[in-house]
Amino acid sequence: MGLGPRLELRQSQQLVMTPQLQLAIKLLTLTNVELEGWIAEEMERNPLLAGGDAAEPQEPAGPSGVDAPPDALPAVDDASSAGLEALLRDGSGGGDESGPLDADFTGERFHHDCESDQPADWGERAAQASGEDAGPDFERMAGGEAGLTEVLEAQATARFDGIELAIARFIIDGLDEAGYLVEPLAEIADRLDVSPARAEAVLREVQMFDPTGVAARSLSECLIAQARAADRCDPAMEKLLNNLDLVARGDMAGLMRLCKLDREDIVDMIRELKSYDPKPGLRYAGEAATPVVPDVFVTRGADGGWQISLNQATLPRLIIDRDYHSELAVGADKATHGFLNECVASANWLLKALDQRARTIVRVATEIVRLQQGFFEQGVSQLKPLTLRQVADLIEMHESTVSRVTSNKYLLCDRGQYELKYFFTSGVGSGDGETASALAVKDRIARLIAAEGEDVLSDDKLVELLIGEGFDIARRTVAKYREALGLGSSVQRRRARALRAA
Numbered sequence: 386m387g388l389g390p391r392l393e394l395r396q397s398q399q400l401v402m403t404p405q406l407q408l409a410i411k412l413l414t415l416t417n418v419e420l421e422g423w424i425a426e427e428m429e430r431n432p433l434l435a436g437g438d439a440a441e442p443q444e445p446a447g448p449s450g451v452d453a454p455p456d457a458l459p460a461v462d463d464a465s466s467a468g469l470e471a472l473l474r475d476g477s478g479g480g481d482e483s484g485p486l487d488a489d490f491t492g493e494r495f496h497h498d499c500e501s502d503q504p505a506d507w508g509e510r511a512a513q514a515s516g517e518d519a520g521p522d523f524e525r526m527a528g529g530e531a532g533l534t535e536v537l538e539a540q541a542t543a544r545f546d547g548i549e550l551a552i553a554r555f556i557i558d559g560l561d562e563a564g565y566l567v568e569p570l571a572e573i574a575d576r577l578d579v580s581p582a583r584a585e586a587v588l589r590e591v592q593m594f595d596p597t598g599v600a601a602r603s604l605s606e607c608l609i610a611q612a613r614a615a616d617r618c619d620p621a622m623e624k625l626l627n628n629l630d631l632v633a634r635g636d637m638a639g640l641m642r643l644c645k646l647d648r649e650d651i652v653d654m655i656r657e658l659k660s661y662d663p664k665p666g667l668r669y670a671g672e673a674a675t676p677v678v679p680d681v682f683v684t685r686g687a688d689g690g691w692q693i694s695l696n697q698a699t700l701p702r703l704i705i706d707r708d709y710h711s712e713l714a715v716g717a718d719k720a721t722h723g724f725l726n727e728c729v730a731s732a733n734w735l736l737k738a739l740d741q742r743a744r745t746i747v748r749v750a751t752e753i754v755r756l757q758q759g760f761f762e763q764g765v766s767q768l769k770p771l772t773l774r775q776v777a778d779l780i781e782m783h784e785s786t787v788s789r790v791t792s793n794k795y796l797l798c799d800r801g802q803y804e805l806k807y808f809f810t811s812g813v814g815s816g817d818g819e820t821a822s823a824l825a826v827k828d829r830i831a832r833l834i835a836a837e838g839e840d841v842l843s844d845d846k847l848v849e850l851l852i853g854e855g856f857d858i859a860r861r862t863v864a865k866y867r868e869a870l871g872l873g874s875s876v877q878r879r880r881a882r883a884l885r886a887a
Contacts, residue, residue, distance in 0.1 A: 405734055412742045413789040417680050417699035424701040427735065432713075433728045434735070435706045533564060533599070533669035540594045545587070551577055552587040556600050564599040564666020565607070596665035604663055605629060611661045621646055625654050632658070635880040679797035681750045681805075683761065691761060693750050695743060703739065705732045748780045749790045753808050760808070761798055766829065768822040770812030813858055826856060827866045834872055841882070843875040 402410075415423060428434045534557055541553040555577065559568030566588070574584035591600045592610040601607035608626045612618040621644040625632065631639045632655065640651050662668075678699055686692040714725055753776065759767030773791075777784040791805035812820030833842060833850060842850070844867070848860050867874075873881065 405738070408734070409738045409741060410789065412738050413745065413786065414792055416678070416793050416795075417696055417701075418678050419793075421699060421701050424703065428703075431728050431732055433706055433710055433725070434732050435704050435709075436702065531669065533560065533562075533666050534558075536669055537591070537594055537599065541591070544590065544594075548577065548579060549583075549587050552579065552584055553591055556584075556588055556591050560600060560666060562666060563664040564596065564601070566600045566602050570602075596662065596668055598662065598665045607663060607665070608658065608661050611665075612657075615657075617657055621650070622654055622657075625651075625658070633880075635883045637883075677795055677802065679802055680794045681746065681796045683750070683754055683796055683798040685799070691754050691758070693747055693754060695747060700743070701739070703732075703736060705729065705736070745782070745786065745790055746794065749776060749787055750796060750805065752776050752779050753796075753805060757808050761800065764800065764828075766825050768808070768810065768825045770820050770822050771809050773809060813856060813862070821856060823866070826851070826858065827870055829854070829856075830863065830866055831870050831872070834867070834878070841875045841879045 412420065412423075428436070537557045537560075538554070541550060541557065545553050552573065555568075555573045556566060556570075559566050559573065561567045570584050570588060571581055574581045577584075588600055592598060592606075593614060594600075597614045598607040598610045601610060605626050608629075609618060609623060612622055612626065624644050625640060628640070628643060631643070637648060637651060641648060644651065644654075646654075678696065680696055680699075682694045682696060684692050684694070710725060710729065714722065717725070753771075754761060756771055756775070757769060759769065773784045773787045777787045780787075791809070794805045796803050796805055807824075810822045810824045813823055813826050829851065830847060833847060844860050844863050847863050847867075848858060851858050851863070864874075872878070
């Protein structure tokens, strides 16, 4: 075979993700709040994008019946002078100059195209809760509370100075989130070139700071510090706190022998122990929880069916400012025209992607509500097994698309707020040949344990009761579900009940 250049034809298949397809996939994974921030960045890059006014209801955006998903969800329109003038004439800010400049937010209902447009009297409720006539304290809402380190630093500065203050600061820096000292005290003393006895003395003082019990090296030391602060750390209490394993087992006889007290005194000490905080640092630990904003509302319709609507309060509404485009295009050079054409094309594709995103979310939510209708009517006991593929086949989309739509998206209904992923569960066999949701089985186990009387139900007894109710379930599955619910075994629950009764 001779060597040399030649031409060959080869046929192959490959998937090429265009920038537009990548954008559509990215938008599906974003929540409405995340999408709002992303849209703000796009508006800074594209001068032709502008935020539209949602004063006019968008009928296709919701609500939608569970049996009839909307055929269209237009979330876009083009700005025009005529439309803007009409809006100003119809709105509160245009036309009638003699009208009042303030609005009665508690009495008005601006428009009712979805649940998110119902104004809440949060200002009035906040004033009633605080007992004041003023509105909500926005400065208090915005300002974060001091953390554990700041609280302890302030007390250390007021209590110590010099080398003792340095020891206290090293101790405070060595605390974990729960307030326990995780760095060895000997290393702190060696680093500062002080005696271990001096470091121990400072540690004892820090443990009496507020919250009492911080900087402890063990649970017993933490509780002993709190007992000392309450003037209850007598020799008997100290013995009890140094033998918490006996308390955990509910070994009253062993505690009576160890402390040399009768049962009544042991019960009194355990009652005192219950008032102590085993993790004092958690009062100041952690960041403020970010509120979850629902993406979809599910409400009962007038005909008794379920209505699905998007959260219009957080759903961005965009328009292409045609008037501004015309102004820029007048007298513009070739490069400017090219830039403007790119902006128009980019804006049009973004609007289409937002429109498709809204349609897809409503279609997926509609099928979920239709398939899990028993949950919305009767609760978690009627939750059915459901997979992503089932929904994907019904809406004729890929399974990965349904997975992206349901990730980090929340649904608000009369029973509370749930992530869309919550409705996809595995199944457990039942006596009638159908399968029951694993969440429904967990709920039934939790109810049985909560209603148990003097006789604590063992796992074998739970299996017997569940099989009697039609669930085909094994003992190891019951034990797994019980542990997932954070419920102890029958022995652990019996000991805990004995301690509560003490």
